[in-house]
Amino acid sequence: MPDELEAPDDPEDLYLARGPEVILARPLLTGDVLDGIVIPGLDDAPGLAIIVTHPCSMRRDGVDLADRLLTARVEAYQPVAPEQWKGHWKVMPLPTLMPTPAGHLAARLDKIGLVPSGVVAAATRIACLTPYGVNLLQQRFIWHLTRFCASTSRLNETCAAVFEEADLHEEWVAHRVAAGSEVAAAAAEFHAWIRSEDSDSVRRQERLIDPQRLAGIRREMRRELGH
Amino acid sequence: MTITVGPTDTPTGAGVGLSEQAQTRTRTFADLVEETGHLKNRTRVLVEDSTQLHQDSARLYDETLEQLLRTATGDRVKESVEKLLSHLSQLGFAWRDVARLAGVSVPALRKWRTGERATGDNHRRVAELVAFCDIVRQQYLIDEVASWLEVPLMPHVPVTGLDFLAVPRFDLLFRWASDLQVDPEELLDDFRPDWRSEYSSSIEVFVASDGQRGLRFKDAT
Numbered sequence: 333m334p335d336e337l338e339a340p341d342d343p344e345d346l347y348l349a350r351g352p353e354v355i356l357a358r359p360l361l362t363g364d365v366l367d368g369i370v371i372p373g374l375d376d377a378p379g380l381a382i383i384v385t386h387p388c389s390m391r392r393d394g395v396d397l398a399d400r401l402l403t404a405r406v407e408a409y410q411p412v413a414p415e416q417w418k419g420h421w422k423v424m425p426l427p428t429l430m431p432t433p434a435g436h437l438a439a440r441l442d443k444i445g446l447v448p449s450g451v452v453a454a455a456t457r458i459a460c461l462t463p464y465g466v467n468l469l470q471q472r473f474i475w476h477l478t479r480f481c482a483s484t485s486r487l488n489e490t491c492a493a494v495f496e497e498a499d500l501h502e503e504w505v506a507h508r509v510a511a512g513s514e515v516a517a518a519a520a521e522f523h524a525w526i527r528s529e530d531s532d533s534v535r536r537q538e539r540l541i542d543p544q545r546l547a548g549i550r551r552e553m554r555r556e557l558g559h
Numbered sequence: 560m561t562i563t564v565g566p567t568d569t570p571t572g573a574g575v576g577l578s579e580q581a582q583t584r585t586r587t588f589a590d591l592v593e594e595t596g597h598l599k600n601r602t603r604v605l606v607e608d609s610t611q612l613h614q615d616s617a618r619l620y621d622e623t624l625e626q627l628l629r630t631a632t633g634d635r636v637k638e639s640v641e642k643l644l645s646h647l648s649q650l651g652f653a654w655r656d657v658a659r660l661a662g663v664s665v666p667a668l669r670k671w672r673t674g675e676r677a678t679g680d681n682h683r684r685v686a687e688l689v690a691f692c693d694i695v696r697q698q699y700l701i702d703e704v705a706s707w708l709e710v711p712l713m714p715h716v717p718v719t720g721l722d723f724l725a726v727p728r729f730d731l732l733f734r735w736a737s738d739l740q741v742d743p744e745e746l747l748d749d750f751r752p753d754w755r756s757e758y759s760s761s762i763e764v765f766v767a768s769d770g771q772r773g774l775r776f777k778d779a780t
Binding site (some may be wrong): 348349353492499503546547551 | 664
């Protein structure tokens with residue numbers, strides 16, 4: 333239904349990668365779950381945390397991470413059935429995130445704090461959410477703060493270009509690393525390419541806003557990579 | 560009131576051989592009503608026949624397309640998954656979309672791209688996707704098939720050809736590709752009858768003064 337808190341049809345729809353599926357080639361993004369994080373302001377031990385900084389605000393210049401990233405504690409929580417996602421306003425349920433003796437997990441939207449991006453970047457990433465998962469996380473966070481409900485389809489319209497760039501980044505870096513490059517060097521190379529102008533003198537990064545252009549940019553990138 | 564017909568100066572083929580009396584008989588409005596009623600009925604029957612013929616030919620067209628897709632899939636499935644994925648890569652598909660259409664995770668797809676074997680069913684799904692792209696490109700001259708599939712059918716309704724493929728509803732996609740007059744709303748009605756209420760929203764996307772996209776109520780200016 334429009335403008336109501338949504339629930340995934342299948343919990344698997346939330347996750348792009350978990351555990352060993354997570355690869356370093358993927359840039360840090362909203363919805364990444366990290367281990368061993370101390371969240372300033374919370375009087376608890378290091379633990380799991382999820383990045384809740386808005387996707388468009390993750391990087392201060394489109395390349396380097398912002399100095400601090402907003403994170404929320406991920407901890408044990410009761411199971412939340414799909415029909416119960418309209419409630420439980422203080423959490424983002426994370427069913428099937430990982431097997432845990434404590435049972436199900438959820439991101440606590442009332443336990444948040446800014447973590448230095450260096451700490452985040454050095455931490456072990458245990459999961460990445462899909463764009464739909466990130467949109468659901470945003471929907472619940474906005475609702476928690478304001479009781480305003482934005483549909484995931486509208487939220488996706490605002491962030492689709494960032495999700496696309498993350499996918500391209502991952503593909504570029506994974507390809508270069510497989511050929512012997514360092515992750516950081518490959519990432520810098522990708523940023524230079526995506527921010528450069530195409531044959532029409534338009535920055536490729538700006539093209540990512542238009543769904544009609546995406547396939548062409550992917551083809552161009554794959555040719556550049558020698559696919 | 561009566562209407563008098565004929566005689567004509569030059570008899571037509573139908574009039575040749577008829578008596579002067581037959582050609583000059585007086586016809587009434589009642590005769591005309593009967594004749595036009597008959598004509599109307601004949602026209603209705605013709606319309607019904609042609610509608611039925613159109614439906615039958617459309618059904619036959621769909622069936623032959625399905626058969627063509629099966630045959631083309633049978634040819635494509637002889638290729639390795641790695642090679643099939645290479646075709647899709649060259650067409651510009653996003654890996655997350657291919658994974659969704661194949662019914663697997665993105666990490667599983669990544670393994671296929673590096674040579675790991677897929678199950679028979681998964682292999683066939685990827686072959687079917689490539690075969691579908693072949694048909695659309697060859698039969699309907701849609702060269703940018705990946706773009707065609709990922710652009711929403713209508714503004715502000717987040718349903719794309721990829722959603723049709725995921726189900727899959729090849730019939731809707733072929734109709735969309737082949738019929739230049741097709742109304743996207745008809746396709747959406749067929750695909751998801753509740754789409755109007757499902758995707759209605761009181762908010763819209765706008766570009767803020769810092770260049771970032773944001774959300775606001777539709778009546779906000």
